[in-house]
Amino acid sequence: MGNGTILKALSGLALLSSILFVSASGCTKKGADRPKHPNILLIIGDDIGIDVTTDMYPGMIDDLVKQYGPSGHNHPRYQEIDGRPASTPSLNALAGAGMRFTHAWAQPFCSPTRTSLITGLYSAKTGIIDPLGWLSRNHHSFVKDLKEKGGYSTAVFGKWHIAGLFEYPGMKPKEAGFDLFQGNLHGGVATYYEWDYHVQDASTPPDQWRTEKPPARSLPGIEPTTFAPVVKTADAINWITEQETKNPDKPWFAWFAFNLSHITGRQEPNPMVIPNADTMDETSRKEMEECMGPDGQFGSANTGSCSSEALMRAMTNSMDTMIGRLIETVDELDSDTYIIYLGDNGTWMFGPKREFIDNMYLTKQGRSKGTAYESGVRVSMAIRGPGIKAGSQSDDWVHNVDLFSTILELAGLDVPETVPNREGNGMVEVDGVSLTPILFEGARSLRDPHKGYLLAATVNSYKEGYPVEVGARNATYKVICDDSAETESCVFYNIVEDPIEEYPLEKPDSCDGYENGTWAPSDPEWNYCRLQEVIATKSILAHPPERKTNNLQGAPPKAKI
Incomplete structure (x- = not known):
């Protein structure tokens, strides 16, 4: 070249x-206050960049305004940095109870992020470089190690988007090591109320699944509905409760992936929705009431006069409400559970009814989800659990690929140095490094600042x-x-x-x-x-x-x- x-x-x-x-290998200690095989809950938000959830990071926007204002770069539009994020009280509380990561990257699209997370490999090794690809069954999933070496019960709820689209020829949840899957294999749902409810359970072979109509589910204070986030949260709560009731000494791992705040497959009248009123807090309900007008309706894609940015805030707040319900249940059953939250890529800016960035960034067009700019890859991430100092923060530059090694170490298992390649005829080095030195040992950085x-x-x-x-x-x-x-x-x-x-x-x-x-x-x-x-x-x-x-x-x- x-x-x-x-x-x-x-x-x-x-x-x-x-x-x-600080190298990720060799400095991790098994702290006395850490359970040997703890329960682990992984929560993934969909199409929600850090710009939508900056309230998780007190002072971040103020620092950016100062950095780009008159005493810094003196950008002519610096005041636009201080925009309007979503109301996220549950995520704010999660971040405050553990460690927030200020410079976490994901891949630019949904499926590349998920496949990097489950394999510990960057996209060049998984071969998944756009939303259409599927993960080869030759790859190694960390979930298999949890199940086979750690004795974990395993389940996944919500969006999968690892097996491809439509016919789903790639790795399905049971092939990845999960005992149970309830959710949707696709990259998105047709609508948030009428969608394919895919199931893999004890009755299905690992490469097959059932398609059912979405069941109506309810939660305390939330009416029965087929609204996807309510259904999936109720499913997860039921499974976690069952694990803790039937076999409280057996550890469990739950992968919970929202479709919120992704657009729907059905584009009309709007690819976004005004969520059910009983899934939003007062701030978000009030914003919807003020913008929806006579044509808008709670619990539908009839969004009235609400802007795309307002709908993004409302849908993200609805997700946050579900996260709160899920964490409440976990805390009642086992407060020593490790809980991880991660966004899967940046926020969208893809044309009419798909322009959602309303905070933090100045240049928006030509960037966002689907690009390698910060607005496409920088996401919120927080981890809470035993031995992690509440209110702590890491400014290290980390990647969602690091969760492969991190989750295995949290579970008390060894992290492989190499894993099978996608063709199944050789081995490749794991790209991720464990975050446990940062979480438990006070390490400030994991990679060489120049060569890393x-x-x-x-x-x-x-x-x-x-x-x-x-x-x-x-x-x-x-x-x-x-x-x-x-x-x-x-x-x-x-x-x-x-x-x-x-x-x-x-x-x-x-x-x-x-x-x-x-x-x-x-x-x-x-x-x-x-x-x-x-x-x-x-x-x-x-x-x-x-x-x-x-x-x-x-x-x-x-x-x-």
């Missing part, structure tokens, strides 16, 4: 920083030509490349001084200074060339996908039963 983009790494550079950073990296990559199926976009960052810098790792296709940011990516840095004309050792890791140019090298050799751009393809893996579909 031109301009030195394919470069050899320099030995000996950044040695000091390599010594100073995070990756986010996608084939954007929603844009003409299916462009490839890859982002890579280290502790301070970030590079984003479109379609090629050549310099002319890339943009460079100091992500510490410019965390919402308004001021691109000048790129070096070549990477000769990186290759011959003239530059040091303290030089911005060194970091640009290092991250460009990562994109060229470690991401999907090392083996670019064919154009106009859905990137499916070729597995035969299985019929529904």
